[in-house]
Amino acid sequence: MSRRHIGYSGIYGKGDQANYRRDDIANEAQHHKINAQGFRTKDQNEAMTNMIEEHMQDGVAERYKHDPTYSATMHGHKPSRGAKTDADIQREEEEIINRKKEKTDSLPGKKL
Template structure:
C-alpha cells in the first residue's frame, strides 16, 4: 500500500529512515566541532549551541601569552600603569603595592631563617 500517500511517490519514503553506516562515517560524525570555517563561532555568544565542553576546549586552544607590557608591569608593581600614564595610582593599587611589599619582606625573612 505504498501508493496511498497524496504527498508523493513511494520512493520518497524508502531507504531514508534506517541506514547502516560505516565505522569511518561514524567517527567523522562524532567530531562535528572540527567542521566548519575558522572563527565562525564567537566564544561568548549566548545563542551559540556549542556544548560547555566545546567552549572550554576552544578557550584552552586560544590561551597563550596574552600579557601585554602594561599587564606584565602591573603584576610587578600595581601602581606602575597609572604612573606610566601620568595619573595618580588608585587607593586599591596603593594598597596592593603595600601588601605585595609586606609579602616580599616576609618571604625574605623566612628564607633568612
C-alpha cells in the first residue's frame, strides 16, 4: 500500500508539511547571510528548515560551553557535585563582574 500525500509534493520534507512566511524567511536569511527569497518554494522551505536547525545547534553548542550542568542534564542524568559547584562559582563570578560594571558606569568621563 503506498502512502499518499495531499497537497503539493514540493512542500514535504522529512514527512512533514512545512510552509514559512516570507517575513520569517527574510529574517532568518538575514542572520545566515543567505538569499533564500530567490529560491523556489520547495528550496525556500528546505533552506529555512536548515537555517533553523543550524540556529538550534549553535544554541546547544553555546550552552555546552557555558553551563557545566547542561551535559548531564541533556543525557538525562543528575549533574555531579563538581558540575553544580562550577555552576555556582560561575554565577558568583558573573554577579561580581556585573557589580563592578555598575560601579564603573557611574564614573564621570566614562564613555558609553
